[in-house]
Amino acid sequence: xxxxxxxxxxxxxxxxxxxxxxxxxxxxxxxxxxxxxxxxxxxxxxxxxxxxxxxxxxxxxxxxxxxxxxxxxxxxxxxxxxxxxxxxxxxxxxxxxxxxxxxxxxxxxxxxxxxxxxxxxxxxxxxxxxxxxxxxxxxxxxxxxxxxxxxxxxxxxxxxxxxxxxxxxxxxxxxxxxxxxxxxxxxxxxxxxxxxxxxxxxxxxxxxxxxxxxxxxxxxxxxxxxxxxxxxxxxxxxxxxxxxxxxxxxxxxxxxxxxxxxxxxxxxxxxxxxxxxxxxxxxxxxxxxxxxxxxxxxxxxxxxxxxxxxxxxxxxxxxxxxxxxxxxxxxxxxxxxxxxxxxxxxxxxxxxxxxxxxxxxxxxxxxxxxxxxxxxxxxxxxxxxxxxxxxxxxxxxxxxxxxxxxxxxxxxxxxxxxxxxxxxxxxxxxxxxxxxxxxxxxxxxxxxxxxxxxxxxxxxxxxxxxxxxxxxxxxxxxxxxxxxxxxxxxxxxxxxxxxxxxxxxxxxxxxxxxxxxxxxxxxxxxxxxxxxxxxxxxxxxxxxxxxxxxxxxxxxxxxxxxxxxxxxxxxxxxxxxxxxxxxxxxxxxxxxxxxxxxxxxxxxxxxxx
Amino acid sequence: xxxxxxxxxxxxxxxxxxxxxxxxxxxxxxxxxxxxxxxxxxxxxxxxxxxxxxxxxxxxxxxxxxxxxxxxxxxxxxxxxxxxxxxxxxxxxxxxxxxxxxxxxxxxxxxxxxxxxxxxxxxxxxxxxxxxxxxxxxxxxxxxxxxxxxxxxxxxxxxxxxxxxxxxxxxxxxxxxxxxxxxxxxxxxxxxxxxxxxxxxxxxxxxxxxxxxxxxxxxxxxxxxxxxxxxxxxxxxxxxxxxxxxxxxxxxxxxxxxxxxxxxxxxxxxxxxxxxxxxxxxxxxxxxxxxxxxxxxxxxxxxxxxxxxxxxxxxxxxxxxxxxxxxxxxxxxxxxxxxxxxxxxxxxxxxxxxxxxxxxxxxxxxxxxxxxxxxxxxxxxxxxxxxxx
Numbered sequence: 001x002x003x004x005x006x007x008x009x010x011x012x013x014x015x016x017x018x019x020x021x022x023x024x025x026x027x028x029x030x031x032x033x034x035x036x037x038x039x040x041x042x043x044x045x046x047x048x049x050x051x052x053x054x055x056x057x058x059x060x061x062x063x064x065x066x067x068x069x070x071x072x073x074x075x076x077x078x079x080x081x082x083x084x085x086x087x088x089x090x091x092x093x094x095x096x097x098x099x100x101x102x103x104x105x106x107x108x109x110x111x112x113x114x115x116x117x118x119x120x121x122x123x124x125x126x127x128x129x130x131x132x133x134x135x136x137x138x139x140x141x142x143x144x145x146x147x148x149x150x151x152x153x154x155x156x157x158x159x160x161x162x163x164x165x166x167x168x169x170x171x172x173x174x175x176x177x178x179x180x181x182x183x184x185x186x187x188x189x190x191x192x193x194x195x196x197x198x199x200x201x202x203x204x205x206x207x208x209x210x211x212x213x214x215x216x217x218x219x220x221x222x223x224x225x226x227x228x229x230x231x232x233x234x235x236x237x238x239x240x241x242x243x244x245x246x247x248x249x250x251x252x253x254x255x256x257x258x259x260x261x262x263x264x265x266x267x268x269x270x271x272x273x274x275x276x277x278x279x280x281x282x283x284x285x286x287x288x289x290x291x292x293x294x295x296x297x298x299x300x301x302x303x304x305x306x307x308x309x310x311x312x313x314x315x316x317x318x319x320x321x322x323x324x325x326x327x328x329x330x331x332x333x334x335x336x337x338x339x340x341x342x343x344x345x346x347x348x349x350x351x352x353x354x355x356x357x358x359x360x361x362x363x364x365x366x367x368x369x370x371x372x373x374x375x376x377x378x379x380x381x382x383x384x385x386x387x388x389x390x391x392x393x394x395x396x397x398x399x400x401x402x403x404x405x406x407x408x409x410x411x412x413x414x415x416x417x418x419x420x421x422x423x424x425x426x427x428x429x430x431x432x433x434x435x436x437x438x439x440x441x442x443x444x445x446x447x448x449x450x451x452x453x454x455x456x457x458x459x460x461x462x463x464x465x466x467x468x469x470x471x472x473x474x475x476x477x478x479x480x481x482x483x484x485x486x487x488x489x490x491x492x493x494x495x496x497x498x499x500x501x502x503x504x505x506x507x508x509x510x511x512x513x514x515x516x517x518x519x520x521x522x523x524x525x526x527x528x529x530x531x532x533x534x535x536x537x538x539x540x541x542x543x544x545x546x547x548x549x550x551x552x553x554x555x556x557x558x559x560x561x562x563x564x565x566x567x568x569x570x571x572x573x574x575x576x577x578x579x580x581x582x583x584x585x586x587x588x589x590x591x592x593x594x595x596x597x598x599x600x601x602x603x604x605x606x607x608x609x
Numbered sequence: 610x611x612x613x614x615x616x617x618x619x620x621x622x623x624x625x626x627x628x629x630x631x632x633x634x635x636x637x638x639x640x641x642x643x644x645x646x647x648x649x650x651x652x653x654x655x656x657x658x659x660x661x662x663x664x665x666x667x668x669x670x671x672x673x674x675x676x677x678x679x680x681x682x683x684x685x686x687x688x689x690x691x692x693x694x695x696x697x698x699x700x701x702x703x704x705x706x707x708x709x710x711x712x713x714x715x716x717x718x719x720x721x722x723x724x725x726x727x728x729x730x731x732x733x734x735x736x737x738x739x740x741x742x743x744x745x746x747x748x749x750x751x752x753x754x755x756x757x758x759x760x761x762x763x764x765x766x767x768x769x770x771x772x773x774x775x776x777x778x779x780x781x782x783x784x785x786x787x788x789x790x791x792x793x794x795x796x797x798x799x800x801x802x803x804x805x806x807x808x809x810x811x812x813x814x815x816x817x818x819x820x821x822x823x824x825x826x827x828x829x830x831x832x833x834x835x836x837x838x839x840x841x842x843x844x845x846x847x848x849x850x851x852x853x854x855x856x857x858x859x860x861x862x863x864x865x866x867x868x869x870x871x872x873x874x875x876x877x878x879x880x881x882x883x884x885x886x887x888x889x890x891x892x893x894x895x896x897x898x899x900x901x902x903x904x905x906x907x908x909x910x911x912x913x914x915x916x917x918x919x920x921x922x923x924x925x926x927x928x929x930x931x932x933x934x935x936x937x938x939x940x941x942x943x944x945x946x947x948x949x950x951x952x953x954x955x956x957x958x959x960x961x962x963x964x965x966x967x968x969x970x971x972x973x974x975x976x977x978x979x980x981x982x983x984x985x986x987x988x989x990x991x992x993x994x995x996x997x998x
Contacts, residue, residue, distance in 0.1 A: 534970060534992055557847035559992040562819040562868055564946060566623060566883040567897040570904055570929065573938050579995050 002075045005185040007256040009077045009214065011094055011127075013119055014104035015112040015478065019134045023104055023166035023175075024062075024078060030172055031064040031076065033245050060200070061097075061212050061258045063242045068180050076179060077258040079199065079214075081118070086347030088482060089292055090200070091118055093274045095125040096290060097199040097214035097258065100183030102175065103150070107133040107141035107163070110449060111149050112478035113419040119153065128183050129154060132175060136163045149445045186256025193284040194218030194226070196253070196261075196277040201268045203323030207239060209265035212258070213277060216288060219254045225280035226263060229287040233270040234280055235263035269325040294326035296344025297412065297483065298351055298462050299395040301332060301369035301505065302358075303340030305596050306585070309364050310339045316362035317341060320354060327354055332396060336505045336589050337367055337599070342396050344374070348462050367596065369505050370603050372397055373459045376410040376486055398504035400493045403544050409491045409509075412458040415440070416481040420473050422450050427472040435460035436489075436511060455484060459509070494519050494548070496526065497540040501590040505603065519549040522602070529598040532556035537592050618887025619685035621879050622709055624655060625893030626691040627911050630729070633751075634762030634832065635790070637824035639895035639909050640692040647911055651894075652701045654918035656708040658892055661918075663712035670890065671901040672930045683716040686879035686889075688724075695729040699737045706741040709892075720745055720784075720878040727769035735780030745784035745877075746777045747817075753807040754800045757793050760838065761821075762828060774811045784875060786815035791853065792846035793821045794839035801849050802856075809860040814875035818853045819868050820846040847988050854984065867946040867987050884943045886955070894924075903930045938998050945994055950974075950981030956997070963996050 014020035028034040064076040081094040095101065101122040105111055122129055131150045133143050147158035162178060164171030200212040213220070220226070220237060227234045241247040242259040253259050265271045272294070276287035304313050317329045328344040345351040348371060355368055374395040379388060383405040394400050400409075416437075420428050422444070429439065432454045441453035461481065469477045494515050496506035506526075510518045519541025526539045530553050541549040564572055586593040627640045628648060662670070663681070671677035687709050694702060706721065715721070722745040723738055730748070738746075750770035752758050758767060770787060777785050787808045791801055808816060821841045823830050832838035854864055862870035866884060869877065882889055891898030894914040897906045905928035908914050917924035931939060937956050944951025953959065953975075964980070967973040972986035972993050986993050 534972070534989055556843065556989065556992065558820070558843045558850065558988045560820065560867060560988060560990045562822045564883075564943060565880060566889060566891065566899065567895070567906070569883070569897070569899070569939055569943065570906070572942055573931070573935060576938055576942055576994065576998055577935075579991075580998055583995060 002254070002257060004188065004254065004256045006072070006074050007077065007186055008074060008100065008179050008183045009079060009098040009186060009256065009258060010100040010102055010130075010179055010183055011079045011081050011098045011122070012102045012104055013081070013115060013122060013129075014134075015106065015109070015115045018104055018106040018109070018112075018115070019166040020080075020104055023102075023132075023134065023164070023172070024080065026166055026169045026172045027064060027076075027078060027176065028062070028245060030169070030176060031066050033062070033064050061214075061243060061260075063244045063258065065244075066176055066180070069177055072180075074180050075257075076176070077214075079258065086345070086350040088117065088121065088480075089294070090273050092121045092125065093197065093199045093290070095122050095127060096288075097197055098125070098127055099186055100128040100130060100179060102179070103129050103131040103154070104134050104166075105131065105146055105150060107136050107143045107146050108138050109476075110142075110146045111153065111419060111445065113417045113451075113480040114478055116153065116419060116451065117417060117480035117482070130175070130178055130182060131156075131161045132171075133161055133163045134166050137165045137168065137170070145446060145448065149449060152445050188215070188217045188255030190217075190219055190254050192217035193282045194220055194277065194279045195284045195288055196220055197288050198228075198271055198273055198275045198277065200273060201265075201271045201325075203268050204262075207262045209268050209271050209323075210260050210262055211265070211271045211277070212260050213253070214258050215253045215255055217255060217284070218279070218282075219252055220261065220277065220279075221252050226261075226277050227280050227283060228271055228275045229278055229284070230275040230291050231270050231272060233265060235265060238262040238264060267322045267325070269321070272325055294346065295483075296326070296328050296346065297373065297458060298345045298347055298371045299374060300343055300345070300351055300371045301334060301337065301340050301396065302329075302343050302355070303334065303337040303367045303369075303505075305365040305367055307338045312362065313341065313358075313364050313366070316358055316364060317343070319362075320357060324354070326350070334369075334398070334504050335501075336503045336587055336594075337369075340367075344395065345371075348466075367505075367599055368603065370508065371462050372509065373412050373457075373462065375400070375491070375509060377401060377406055378408040378410070380405050380407040394509075397493055397507040397509045400507075400509055403492065408488050410486040410488050411491065413455055413484050413487045414458050414461065414481040415484045416454045416456050416461065416479060418452045418454065418469065418477060418479050419445070420450055420452065420477040422448055424473040424477060425450055425452070428452060428469065428477060431465075431468055431472055432456065435465060456481070457487070457489065457511075458483070492543050494522075495542045496522050497538075497542060498526070498530070498589045498592045498594075499535075499537050500540075501592075502542075503589050505599070515543055516548050519543075523549045523551045526598075526602055527551040527553055529602050530592070530594055531598070533592060535591070618885030619878060619882045620682050620887065621686040621688060621882040621889035622684055622713065623879075623889055623891050623893075623896055623898070624659075624687070624689045624694075624705060624709065625891070625896040626689060626694040626697060627651075627894045628691065628696050629693045629726075630696060631764060632762070632828065634760075634828040634838075635821060635824070637827050638692065641911060644911060645696075647915065648697060648701065650915045650919065651911055652697065652705060654915040654924075655705050655893060657921075658914075658918040658924060659705075659708045659712050661921075662890060662892065667900065670898060670903065670905070672903040675901050675903075677901055681713055683714045684719060685716050686720045686722070686882060687715065688720075688722045688879040690722075690724045692724075693726045693729055694723050695725040695734065699734045702734075703737055703741045706738070706743065710742055715742070722747055722877070722879055724749070725773060726765065727773045728765040730773035730776050732776040732779045735776050735782060739780045739782050744782060745786070746773075746782055747786040747788065747815075747877075748773050748777075750787045750804075750808060751790045752793070752796070752800070753804040754796065757790075757796045757800055757804070760793050760795050761790060771807070771811060774813065784815070785811075785813045786817060786877065787811075787813055789816065789818045789853070790821050791818055791849040792841045794841060798848075798852075801852065805853050805856050809856065809862070814862070814872040815877065816853075816857055816862055816870045817868055818850075818857075818870070820850065850988055851984070863948070864987075865948045867982075867990055881947075884947050886940055886943060902936070903928060905929075941994050941998055945980065945982050945986075945990055945997075948981070950979045953978050953980060956980065959997060967993055967996060 012020045060080045066074045081091045147161045151158040195216045196213040198211045202210045222240045224237045239262040274291040278284040329341040332342045437454040437456040443451045490512045495502045523539045536555045537553040539551045629640045629642050632642045667677040721743045724747045857870040865876045888900045894911040895909040907924045908926045914924045940955045974981045
């Protein structure tokens with residue numbers, strides 16, 4: 001058992017690649033938890049995918065015993081947080097499990113939007129923030145300037161900011177000292193009913209769901225019947241462990257302590273991040289504040305390339321959902337793509353991660369439709385049928401009702417923060433205005449760096465916005481955003497027709513002013529991608545029955561084997577058999593045959609997006 | 610004429626000569642420009658192989674267990690192809706032909722063809738071949754335009770094919786065919802018109818005209834990849850195909866196969882055996898044969914062929930007996946190339962809706978018992994075949 005005032009719980013806030021995992025590695029070594037020989041880079045990032053992408057998707061918590069310079073023994077709990085805009089809710093819950101946060105900033109790159117956003121989350125959670133300058137050994141480091149930026153945001157004296165090299169370990173001992181000095185110990189009463197915050201939950205095929213918890217009040221022991229206050233799940237505590245850095249069973253977690261609990265929970269949906277664990281026998285009167293249901297923001301259709309893979313895809317999605325409660329899926333049918341699922345994700349990165357995991361863990365070739373947001377459609381009262389709701393949610397553009405039945409369409413908007421070197425303000429403002437952005441605030445962090453606040457439709461930033469921002473700021477621009485509700489907009493559905501048949505997978509909901517541009521771009525792209533057929537194929541973009549763009553794939557005029565003599569028969573027959581197999585895999589839209597690759601290419605968002 | 614049974618398609622013998630002076634850029638045939646030292650042994654190997662096949666009888670080439678009969682039928686055609694058969698010393702070439710005509714019964718009006726490249730033809734040689742029984746010569750002219758010949762990697766002088774025609778006629782060989790290639794990048798409409806007219810003006814009774822095809826592994830393919838040559842344009846080739854059909858018709862040559870035109874009666878009987886699904890023996894390196902439903906092919910390497918044939922072992926590298934579905938695919942693939950079309954019974958079952966759609970699109974003529982491609986269908990023969998298969 002650990003004295004509460006000897007516990008220090010902290011997180012590390014850092015931008016991707018600013019050295020968070022490396023700093024954590026050095027701390028594990030300095031506290032003697034991991035020997036130099038067993039050290040492997042990015043020790044805490046468990047999943048291969050995380051290691052490869054260099055980002056942390058799942059939070060982890062590690063307990064480090066630490067003897068301070070004055071000889072006092074402490075327990076440091078490092079709570080690792082996901083590092084991407086899609087997971088800001090998870091970050092906020094991890095922050096709530098801490099009293100302090102180490103703000104790690106690359107001394108060459110300076111503060112990034114995402115770091116600033118996470119810093120605000122930390123400040124909102126009342127954490128003591130300890131700023132650090134990392135990579136001070138890099139030639140491009142500009143520690144004084146970056147220290148100024150940090151001080152401008154955080155207050156305090158720039159000369160007070162510690163400088164480290166997480167890579168070499170230089171300066172890290174001073175960081176540990178400062179953590180015990182400045183991060184306050186947890187407060188909480190062991191005598192109150194149990195309230196433990198779930199800040200992460202991970203599916204494990206052997207033990208069921210592993211919930212990472214921070215005890216706020218009371219204590220938790222093995223074999224205690226517990227209840228999850230938001231989901232209502234009840235069960236008995238099975239394993240109770242701390243990670244140090246391998247799991248270590250203990251018989252009690254008291255106030256301020258961090259560890260994990262298993263309780264025969266079958267899927268993460270039953271033990272969601274932000275939920276409160278209490279005991280069945282002596283339940284807390286109220287859960288910890290701040291719990292939120294995960295809300296998918298970005299939607300996409302996932303279709304197996306081979307329609308025979310549909311049941312496998314469903315199984316795969318169900319398995320993934322066991323350890324990721326934040327994505328949703330429901331079956332849908334596309335005329336062009338057959339049977340698939342409309343999936344909802346927290347954001348684009350989340351979508352990429354799920355697709356990659358499907359590919360890696362289940363090996364199912366997929367066609368993924370262009371991402372879109374969920375619209376709130378208000379039906380024109382005069383056109384409403386009796387059994388129809390006044391307001392419907394549309395997460396598949398093909399399902400948007402006819403224009404004359406719509407009174408209003410509301411789309412999700414976000415408050416975006418963009419941090420850029422001041423040289424790039426012009427191009428960034430141009431980009432945001434082109435995406436229907438509304439400038440709300442502009443603030444100089446330092447004379448060289450500016451924070452821009454925009455309200456933007458989410459739909460405008462899920463497609464190619466971040467890449468554009470990066471390319472127009474030579475990689476220096478950074479972005480963070482948070483949902484800001486819904487706003488009415490003048491939106492229309494653009495349909496794409498091949499040989500007069502609409503291809504539902506290509507339908508998009510776009511702003512009226514951008515409809516022509518979208519239509520023109522799609523028909524041009526498809527003209528390039530669709531192979532010539534035995535007849536002319538008109539490609540049209542239409543709003544309702546009005547054609548706004550048109551191109552034609554001219555009929556193929558020649559497709560013939562110039563020669564076929566006695567020695568060619570076997571080879572040519574085999575070629576024919578192969579072509580027949582290829583034809584079977586073609587997607588048919590009316591009489592038009594489209595190779596799978598053309599579909600994928602047409603749906604992928606290229607540079608011209 | 611009965612097109613339904615394979616016997617009605619006739620019987621042929623194909624002999625392959627895998628030697629050339631130089632390799633043309635577009636060529637993906639089994640031929641070699643650096644092995645003339647092998648020629649004497651290769652000729653001996655051909656003779657040994659021909660004798661061995663003749664002795665073994667039809668049951669040795671027919672599918673296992675098939676009733677093939679013990680005696681060879683009379684053959685309707687012998688075709689010496691290559692490569693460049695006329696690259697062989699004339700006595701050797703005559704020997705090879707004699708080996709065939711003595712080992713097998715050759716029908717009284719059989720067609721005996723030799724392929725020739727224009728630069729290797731002379732009157733003396735043609736006389737010797739005529740005496741050996743050769744009554745048809747196929748000349749690889751390809752083009753009459755120097756820059757087109759250049760692009761194709763042909764090195765003969767543009768008028769050489771005309772001299773070759775004269776040499777054949779002087780030797781009394783009346784049945785002459787010429788090969789042309791169209792759609793070579795750099796060839797203009799005028800160039801093509803000149804080549805076709807020059808060929809037809811000689812009064813030959815048979816013309817083959819092929820769209821230039823970039824085959825993988827050829828010099829031309831390498832040039833395209835390097836950017837040193839352009840890939841042929843389908844639309845241009847479609848146009849040229851229509852043109853040659855028109856011009857040949859004006860000269861009295863009828864299109865009887867996708868890439869072949871002939872004066873009535875002057876069609877290549879040998880090639881028609883292939884297209885009609887007939888039986889033939891294949892002799893020589895890489896040669897394919899077909900007998901009673903079995904297909905086989907010989908080793909491609911001339912050295913290995915020589916070793917096997919002279920060593921008394923079989924030079925056959927592989928074989929197959931296509932199942933009924935595969936046979937149907939073959940009949941479609943080959944039969945639709947012919948102006949006479951293909952018997953519906955041989956390619957059943959057909960999807961009536963597909964047949965109707967293709968007919969409605971003007972690509973196919975479907976009668977009660979035959980399927981025939983239209984001129985537009987000929988241009989799209991591969992696509993139509995793929996629809997029907």
